[in-house]
Amino acid sequence: MENRAQFSSRAGFIFAAVGSAIGLGNIWRFPAVAYDNGGGAFFLPYLFALLTAGIPLLILEFTIGNKYRGSAPLSLARVRRGGEWIGWWQIGISFIIATYYSVIIAWALAYTYFSFNLNWGSDTTNFLIADYLKVGDTASMGSFVPGVLIPLILVWVIVLGILFAGVKKGIEAATKVMIPLLVVLFTVIVIRALTLDGAVEGLNQFFKPDWSAIGNGKVWVAAYGQIFFSLSIGFAIMITYSSYLPKKTDITNSAFITGFANSGFELLAGFGVFAALGFMAAQQGVGVNEVVQGGVLLAFSVFPTIINELPGFQQVFGILFFVSLALAGLTSLISIVETYMAGIQEKFNVSRAKAVTFGGGLTAIVSLAFATQNGLNLLDVADYFINQFGVAMAGLFEVIFIAWFAKQLKPLQSYADAVSDIKLGAWWRISLSIITPVVLGYMMFDNLRQNLVGDYGGGDYPREFLFKYGWTVALGAMFFGILMSLKPWKGHDLDYESEIDEREVG
Ligand code: PHE
Numbered sequence: 019m020e021n022r023a024q025f026s027s028r029a030g031f032i033f034a035a036v037g038s039a040i041g042l043g044n045i046w047r048f049p050a051v052a053y054d055n056g057g058g059a060f061f062l063p064y065l066f067a068l069l070t071a072g073i074p075l076l077i078l079e080f081t082i083g084n085k086y087r088g089s090a091p092l093s094l095a096r097v098r099r100g101g102e103w104i105g106w107w108q109i110g111i112s113f114i115i116a117t118y119y120s121v122i123i124a125w126a127l128a129y130t131y132f133s134f135n136l137n138w139g140s141d142t143t144n145f146l147i148a149d150y151l152k153v154g155d156t157a158s159m160g161s162f163v164p165g166v167l168i169p170l171i172l173v174w175v176i177v178l179g180i181l182f183a184g185v186k187k188g189i190e191a192a193t194k195v196m197i198p199l200l201v202v203l204f205t206v207i208v209i210r211a212l213t214l215d216g217a218v219e220g221l222n223q224f225f226k227p228d229w230s231a232i233g234n235g236k237v238w239v240a241a242y243g244q245i246f247f248s249l250s251i252g253f254a255i256m257i258t259y260s261s262y263l264p265k266k267t268d269i270t271n272s273a274f275i276t277g278f279a280n281s282g283f284e285l286l287a288g289f290g291v292f293a294a295l296g297f298m299a300a301q302q303g304v305g306v307n308e309v310v311q312g313g314v315l316l317a318f319s320v321f322p323t324i325i326n327e328l329p330g331f332q333q334v335f336g337i338l339f340f341v342s343l344a345l346a347g348l349t350s351l352i353s354i355v356e357t358y359m360a361g362i363q364e365k366f367n368v369s370r371a372k373a374v375t376f377g378g379g380l381t382a383i384v385s386l387a388f389a390t391q392n393g394l395n396l397l398d399v400a401d402y403f404i405n406q407f408g409v410a411m412a413g414l415f416e417v418i419f420i421a422w423f424a425k426q427l428k429p430l431q432s433y434a435d436a437v438s439d440i441k442l443g444a445w446w447r448i449s450l451s452i453i454t455p456v457v458l459g460y461m462m463f464d465n466l467r468q469n470l471v472g473d474y475g476g477g478d479y480p481r482e483f484l485f486k487y488g489w490t491v492a493l494g495a496m497f498f499g500i501l502m503s504l505k506p507w508k509g510h511d512l513d514y515e516s517e518i519d520e521r522e523v524g
Contacts, residue, residue, distance in 0.1 A: 023262055035272070079257045090254030101420075106498060106502040117388065121166065125150075145322075251413055274440070
């Protein structure tokens with residue numbers, strides 16, 4: 019245990035955790051989710067979810083990692099043997115996300131290059147679908163698309179290179195540069211967006227509260243879903259990162275910093291995106307509601323259009339935007355891949371170099387499927403199913419396991435309190451043992467019901483395609499979790515826990 023890799027300081031750890039949290043979800047998911055779920059009124063459920071699930075779970079995962087000092091499966095096995103499979107399930111989910119998240123970063127790199135000449139022309143959607151991605155139908159994979167394949171290889175060289183270098187020299191060193199750089203570049207974009215004609219109208223539309231949304235269960239579920247995805251909780255990630263923390267680091271404070279930094283960036287992105295959308299609507303003489311988009315189309319079709327319409331420095335802002343997207347994505351991808359690097363190293367007793375070569379190599383190879391003509395369809399379906407039956411659901415199992423099966427909330431609370439300035443109160447235990455399970459439980463059943471009743475995409479995708487790449491992927495991650503937990507550990511003390519003596523400090 020003494021030789022476990024460590025971050026050099028708490029600041030290094032926080033950069034890494036914030037880097038994981040701030041990602042595509044902040045830039046292209048949050049603004050659209052907030053707008054669709056009550057605009058200004060959404061902040062109420064959002065804040066509630068942050069304080070009853072987001073930050074409490076961050077504290078929980080930081081404490082588990084710090085106390086049990088292992089990858090998620092090893093740490094959870096140390097909490098109680100039966101928890102191990104949840105850690106592997108989360109790793110399975112992370113693996114799947116990594117295979118397509120990397121592809122989106124590859125697109126961002128390609129679009130950085132396109133920015134130099136505004137290659138996307140005036141019909142940006144057609145450029146994206148037909149000229150760039152060369153999307154075919156779902157019946158066959160089609161051939162590789164070189165414009166995706168080449169930057170994708172570059173993404174993997176960067177990410178695996180950083181992971182190869184280790185926790186301190188790789189992850190910490192990279193995120194310490196990338197996150198401040200991202201914040202600076204992105205702030206420049208937001209300031210430019212806010213000073214465009216029509217920006218104010220965009221913000222008005224974004225913040226206009228629809229108070230009736232508060233009474234709608236879906237809005238609350240959307241808030242929880244956003245918090246889980248955006249904070250990277252329930253993914254094995256934060257457990258892994260905090261297992262590299264120097265002992266006796268303030269946990270609770272670090273969780274608050276991470277949570278508020280992430281939400282702050284989310285809000286910043288909301289301002290930027292809606293100011294820009296307001297500008298676009300004004301240029302085209304339409305209402306803001308007609309131009310709102312989220313996800314792939316927001317980044318790769320709407321933003322290129324906005325860039326075309328800018329009064330000056332179009333290329334510069336194109337580059338700034340796509341580099342920001344790539345940076346935000348890269349620091350998240352690093353964290354996703356690191357979680358299973360840690361798991362592989364410990365379960366198979368191999369070196370970091372071997373884990374990165376084989377584990378990372380395998381992800382890179384699987385991700386190539388998304389660099390084909392069928393890539394966009396695959397990505398859409400895999401992303402949808404893993405979000406419905408992975409993200410948050412694995413978090414639900416995790417909190418139920420800790421709070422109700424292993425009954426570890428009290429001991430974990432005293433561990434966190436022993437090293438932290440802010441002491442945890444009953445809100446922490448009630449949030450994790452009752453509020454979060456109730457909301458997420460409702461969410462899980464509602465998701466199941468909807469997906470069993472109607473097909474995703476309302477018939478856009480053939481059933482067989484949904485089955486093959488949607489359900490199989492989502493359930494496969496869970497099955498993988500169970501399978502991996504059957505393999506016994508070698509050379510790891512399953513009874514290990516950090517020896518901070520709570521009685522002494524308490
Ligand atoms: N939190 C990241 C974001 O907001 C995404 C992410 C999801 C990272 C899952 C790791 C794991 O985009």
